[in-house]
Amino acid sequence: MAFYSPITDYDVYLFKEGTHTRLYRKLGAHLIEGGCHFAVWAPSAREVYVFGDFNGWDKFSYPMKRRPDPSGIWELFVPGVWKGCKYKYFVVGADGVGREKSDPFAFFCEQPPGNASIVWDLSYNWQDDKWMKERGRHIDYHAPVSIYEVHLGSWRRVPEDQNRSLHYWELAYWLGEYVKEMGFSHVEFLPIMEHPFYGSWGYQITNYFAPTSRYGTPQDLMYLIDSLHQRGIGVILDWVPSHFPTDEHGLAFFDGTHLYEYEDWRKRWHPDWKSFVFDYSKGEVRSFLLSSAHFWIDVYHADGLRVDAVASMLYLDYSRTEWVPNIYGGKENLEAIEFLRKLNETLYRDFPDIHTFAEESTAWPMVSKPTYMGGLGFGYKWNMGWMNDTLFYFSKDPIYRKYYHDKLTFSVWYAFSENFVLPLSHDEVVHGKGSLLGKMPKDDWQKFANLRLLFSYMYAFPGKKLLFMGGEFGQWREWDHNQSLDWHLLEYFPHRGVQRLVKDLNELYRKERALHELDCDPAGFEWVDFSDYEQSVISFLRKSKSGEMVLVVLNFTPVQRYNYRVGVPKGGLWLEVFNSDSELYGGANIGNMGRVMAEDVPFHGRQYSLSLTLPPLGAVFLKPAYDICPQG
Structure with a gap:
């Protein structure tokens, strides 16, 4: 993939303004015809050199040139550089001290504890078009x-x-x-x-x-x-x-x-x-x-x-x-x-x-x-x-x-x-x-x-x-x-x-x-009962935009609870769609045999209620039978 394009005055403007979002196409090491273009930001440096495999690691044979603009960027084209070539910058700082530096914009690096940068290209034949078109949803x-x-x-x-x-x-x-x-x-x-x-x-x-x-x-x-x-x-x-x-x-x-x-x-x-x-x-x-x-x-x-x-x-x-x-x-x-x-x-x-x-x-x-x-x-x-x-x-x-x-x-x-x-x-x-x-x-x-x-x-x-x-x-x-x-x-x-x-x-x-549909919307949650601290049980409803609902009842004690009554907004048959005490998970299969009929007994401010068996240290999820729908 060809990333490189020359640095323009507009690039310099965006760079200094703090709004440039594609500097990786400008700075760093880029293979172009005949060699490699190097560019590094070091505005207070006295001198900058690039060295590596291509020159026997001679620190001083390739001095870089400061751009004649206020960018503080140093550049150099080096012929004959190849993909996989290791390199570093030798930066003589404002304090007069020379330091070997990795390239801040390197695409690939030597495996630690080595710290050289590696000239590389980022070409790749992606096969994820379908995902990329749909990933937002x-x-x-x-x-x-x-x-x-x-x-x-x-x-x-x-x-x-x-x-x-x-x-x-x-x-x-x-x-x-x-x-x-x-x-x-x-x-x-x-x-x-x-x-x-x-x-x-x-x-x-x-x-x-x-x-x-x-x-x-x-x-x-x-x-x-x-x-x-x-x-x-x-x-x-x-x-x-x-x-x-x-x-x-x-x-x-x-x-x-x-x-x-x-x-x-x-x-x-x-x-x-x-x-x-x-x-x-x-x-x-x-x-x-x-x-x-x-x-x-x-x-x-x-x-x-x-x-x-x-x-x-x-x-x-x-x-x-x-x-x-x-x-x-x-x-x-x-x-x-x-x-x-x-x-x-x-x-x-x-x-x-x-x-x-x-x-x-x-x-x-x-x-x-x-x-x-x-x-x-x-x-x-x-x-x-x-x-x-x-x-x-x-x-x-x-x-x-x-x-x-x-x-x-x-x-x-x-x-x-x-x-x-x-x-x-x-x-x-x-x-x-x-x-x-x-x-x-x-x-x-x-x-x-x-x-x-x-x-x-x-x-x-x-x-x-x-x-x-x-x-x-x-x-x-x-x-x-x-x-x-x-x-x-x-x-x-x-x-x-x-x-x-x-x-x-x-x-x-x-x-x-x-x-999941209203995870970030208060319309997706409704308490049934949060006050039963004596038995350490809570119950609530999760709801979708179209009105589907799941009742969640959680028992945080190791005590099995029989005939535990929970108010619900709908009558008829409720199906137990999940039970954390299932034998499939290592539990004892304590629950409601997969279903329970709502009774016309008002409770928790609702017209109907369910009489449930709660497994010890267990969770049960139930939903009205007529809300069951294919996987969507």
Whole structure:
């Protein structure tokens, strides 16, 4: 694919203004007839050289030329350079010190611990036309969006080959088949952009335009995404515009000045990650980040971006004891806020069929509302409040849960303030937090029943779904990025039961419009009873636009409940369409024999009611028999 086009005065204008979204067609290394064109931004550098395989790594034989405009860009055409050629820049900075730097716009990089950039082209024959034409309807607010979050290096490994990770092209088959079988609509990859430290899980990025070479070439990653698309599976990429590592070959102190990062150390240094913060006040830095975001959707056909650590961008005092207030004396980072708005405006302008997802952990208002309304413009926001309250509640011994009932019910009161995703993500199964199964209290029977109940509650609650790998089959061990998931656990029925439950929940979520169509609309939810804290039972209705409904009743104690009466709006036969205590999942088949007749007994303010048997630590979903419809 021919990307390169010469830099124009208009490019320079957009670059400096902070609105250029296609810099990857201008900067970096581009193979053209007879050789390669190199271009790098280093406005304060005294000299810049390009060197590599093509000149025996002689640092000084190819001096680059500064453009005769205010762009700060250095350029050079080098004849005879070939695809696969390794190279670096030698930047003599404003301080007179020469530093070897990777290309910030490199398309491919040497596998760590090496840090050379690699001349590469991005040609690929995509076969996902059908998906690309239809992908918008698979990720919109009315769609059954269920996301499988994956760390590519540890999803599955090859113990016979030095415990290596799978390559992109191997994942194309194995991951694609698994996700399709499990019924997830999308996968979300922890950052796959090149990062020097594997243990950062990809969150310390040095190269914002290069997929990590640990698992293969850029075309191998394209093949993975292409294969997933052909199976009807969308791809969301984790993206980190909030901070970057201080590795000498990377962006830090690039031209002998704090070029990409803030000058003031109180804004530049992030104590949580011991990394540098981008200087969002510079138009060129904003253009760099905007171009990176557009690159992964334009070139790699990503269907969405999950933006990491948004809260750390919004607040100048985030995790800091010393900080610099904004021009109005406040703690909001006005430059970062403007950047996030521009990011979303330009992405939705150019790719209206994708969505952006914000990991934002505070109560910042209107994160997923349009910018013209004063919002940040994201498509969705992770519901961190729901996640924290839910896991806190589930960690309690059921005998004490009645004292924490509000943790379970409070989330509904803000459930529609944003377009939410319910995340049970990688962050909840690391750093001593234990696995999801390990968080559950009491003996093994109760742990598995609680986990099945947790997933049932998540799929019933308003919001799109996200589950980190391993949770879907009840991994005991906390996630370790250096090891494969414990797939051998599927030899044991309780784990296979949890896996089957998640698969069936995905199918039910997709099939029943009442469970997904109004995930982001208060018209899709109605309480039946949230006040039965003594028995730790809640019940509610999920509804579709056309009036279809699903009744959800959840029993959070290990006590089987007979003749539990629940008010319903319709008479006649109700079918039990899901029961988390099914023997298929490792339960005891306690329930309602698949159906129950509504009685003309008013209850919960409704004309009819059902007398139900509630399984211990169980969930039952029911719907009126005449609402049953083919899968849509």
